Amino acid sequence: MVDSTKKPNDSLKKMLLVGAGLPVIIVAMLAMIVLPLPPFILDGLFTFNIALSLIVILAVVYVMRPLDLAVFPSVLLIATLLRLALNVASTRVVLLDGHTGTGAAGKVIEAFGEFVVGGNYAVGIVVFAILVIINFVVVTKGAGRVSEVTARFTLDAMPGKQMAIDADLNAGVIDQEEAAARRLEIRSEADFYGSMDGASKFVRGDAVAGLLILFINLIGGILIGTMQHDMAFGDAAETYALLTIGDGLVAQIPSLLLATSVAIIVTRMSRAEDMGSQMASQLLGDRRVLRVVAGILALLGIVPGMPNVAFLLMAAACAGVAYMIDKKKDAVPEAVEEEIDPDPVETEAVRELSWDDVGEADAIGLDVGYRLIPLVDKNQDGELMRRIKGVRKRLSEELGFLIPSIRIRDDLDLTPNGYRISLMGSQVAKGEVYIDRELAINPGHINEPIEGIAGHDPAFGMDAIWIDPVQRDDAQARGYTVVDVPTVIATHLSKVLQENACELLGHEDVQELLDRLARHAPKLVEELTPKTLPLSVIVRILQELLREQIPISNVRAICQALAEHGRNSQDPDVLIRSVRIALGRTIIQRISPDAGELPVITLDPRLEQILQEAVEGGTDSAGIEPALAESVQSQLSETAQRQEIAGEPAILLVAPNLRPWLARFLRFSVPSLCVLAYNEVPDSKSVKLIAAVGT
Numbered sequence: 001m002v003d004s005t006k007k008p009n010d011s012l013k014k015m016l017l018v019g020a021g022l023p024v025i026i027v028a029m030l031a032m033i034v035l036p037l038p039p040f041i042l043d044g045l046f047t048f049n050i051a052l053s054l055i056v057i058l059a060v061v062y063v064m065r066p067l068d069l070a071v072f073p074s075v076l077l078i079a080t081l082l083r084l085a086l087n088v089a090s091t092r093v094v095l096l097d098g099h100t101g102t103g104a105a106g107k108v109i110e111a112f113g114e115f116v117v118g119g120n121y122a123v124g125i126v127v128f129a130i131l132v133i134i135n136f137v138v139v140t141k142g143a144g145r146v147s148e149v150t151a152r153f154t155l156d157a158m159p160g161k162q163m164a165i166d167a168d169l170n171a172g173v174i175d176q177e178e179a180a181a182r183r184l185e186i187r188s189e190a191d192f193y194g195s196m197d198g199a200s201k202f203v204r205g206d207a208v209a210g211l212l213i214l215f216i217n218l219i220g221g222i223l224i225g226t227m228q229h230d231m232a233f234g235d236a237a238e239t240y241a242l243l244t245i246g247d248g249l250v251a252q253i254p255s256l257l258l259a260t261s262v263a264i265i266v267t268r269m270s271r272a273e274d275m276g277s278q279m280a281s282q283l284l285g286d287r288r289v290l291r292v293v294a295g296i297l298a299l300l301g302i303v304p305g306m307p308n309v310a311f312l313l314m315a316a317a318c319a320g321v322a323y324m325i326d327k328k329k330d331a332v333p334e335a336v337e338e339e340i341d342p343d344p345v346e347t348e349a350v351r352e353l354s355w356d357d358v359g360e361a362d363a364i365g366l367d368v369g370y371r372l373i374p375l376v377d378k379n380q381d382g383e384l385m386r387r388i389k390g391v392r393k394r395l396s397e398e399l400g401f402l403i404p405s406i407r408i409r410d411d412l413d414l415t416p417n418g419y420r421i422s423l424m425g426s427q428v429a430k431g432e433v434y435i436d437r438e439l440a441i442n443p444g445h446i447n448e449p450i451e452g453i454a455g456h457d458p459a460f461g462m463d464a465i466w467i468d469p470v471q472r473d474d475a476q477a478r479g480y481t482v483v484d485v486p487t488v489i490a491t492h493l494s495k496v497l498q499e500n501a502c503e504l505l506g507h508e509d510v511q512e513l514l515d516r517l518a519r520h521a522p523k524l525v526e527e528l529t530p531k532t533l534p535l536s537v538i539v540r541i542l543q544e545l546l547r548e549q550i551p552i553s554n555v556r557a558i559c560q561a562l563a564e565h566g567r568n569s570q571d572p573d574v575l576i577r578s579v580r581i582a583l584g585r586t587i588i589q590r591i592s593p594d595a596g597e598l599p600v601i602t603l604d605p606r607l608e609q610i611l612q613e614a615v616e617g618g619t620d621s622a623g624i625e626p627a628l629a630e631s632v633q634s635q636l637s638e639t640a641q642r643q644e645i646a647g648e649p650a651i652l653l654v655a656p657n658l659r660p661w662l663a664r665f666l667r668f669s670v671p672s673l674c675v676l677a678y679n680e681v682p683d684s685k686s687v688k689l690i691a692a693v694g695t
Contacts, residue, residue, distance in 0.1 A: 361425030400553030604694030
């Protein structure tokens, strides 16, 4: 009991200490600006500042990826504020007590000043000025520019990276968890480089502040020493120059280290490798580099008047390193060869076959020719990937079940501009496009044709012309409908999936629909299956609904109709009639969403009687005279075309027992015609007779 209570208390204390540490540091930095500090505390703080700068630059060098040091912008800001606070504290001490001697501001400032000055104050000032110029003009300015450009390009690349993630997710390459992790990494990368762009401005401002503090300390110290403390001008200049240079060096060296850290981290590649490994593998990866360098140094070493010993020693060192690298690389293949199985054929023969060796057909496949690869390549931000995701999302919402992932790959057997759409491993459609052109579709009333490559719209077979993108405005002005290549392929894919949706719906999908419904209506699902109907019958009914272009999104209404009528019959055809009646509003809304009156086509009573006798006799279209079947089909086709030209739906209204037979008979010959039964039209919907087809 004691141990179990102690651990939470220890954790709580640790959290309080860690949480209170940063606010205490910030408050202490603000206090340094206001309160005077004795020299020994300044020595400790200056030493800590130098140590912190060394820690930061080494962390930058050894970190694997820039994002692994995401706290770097905040650390940079705190370190800059600490250094500026120390500058203010040291300036106060220098100006107040500088007349007492060079040790007035502590041993650290005195030691740095004497080390650089070395008895010559002019040289010390020049060295310090050069150090400030290097920090401000070279390192800080360059790091700030790189940070700005990197932040801009990172933000510009975010949409493309997001689409690539969506494409991988839609294609089934990654799962939801990995997609979420990659999206988080993209956001973190954008936040990091955006913060670095702002943090680099702190570094540049710090360099400017260091230069100004130098002149303030030097000029102000000389004036205070000569005017307030009656020091000779030479003594005041000597004392305050040493203190000023020492104070400046103690501040500028950490500032240069942090500026260098910024430059290193913003110029690094986002790879899981530390900087030393990257430089070793990339600079010395090619054996010829050190060999050529050794040869050039050796030639310079034998030139009279050159420092021969230095050049020849360096040439020998480069040659030695090149020899060691060659020896190490040559030894790698031998080690690999020793691990290779001496008899791979025998090993393959011993291994038993398993189900992993059995191929499985993809539900949906899209094969493209090699010229169309940029459209689906995630590294090239393929636009088609985003369009395919949109197709899947729209069809899933419209049809009422999740469209499976689409497997996309290149196929050298296809023509370079060709593509193929397959379902369950079998080809169902194909087309050919021109990746550098756009498709101008002729809606049928073009008076001024446009120049281009003649073709057809792969989805609907309409006449079209492949034009250059610069002709787009001209083609639209003439009445063409102009679409780009990704839209052409995505539209064709959408049409194929919509027409063959029944093949994509399986037992697992139906079970998922029932499981989702069970969360809200558990009793309904419990009564329906397996008590009333087996799952296979429900799957068959839903597939038939999709085959007739009826969405299954209203699962509750479908299950209620099946549960009610499934006790009397398990015949799918009988149950489909009941389900269609229950979905009458949905069917009418899908066919004619805006029409006040429903325009319908009916059958002549004599023709209807003939068809009734054929259906009741259990016959199919073979029981009808071919001439009569052809006449009916021709009349319905002409009427449907007139309706389509008028912009109205083509609906054939027939008796309930005739509807299934006529729907199958006209499905492919008159695809635009919708066949409805009398009892499928809601009572609140009025109808308008536009034609009657007879014998």
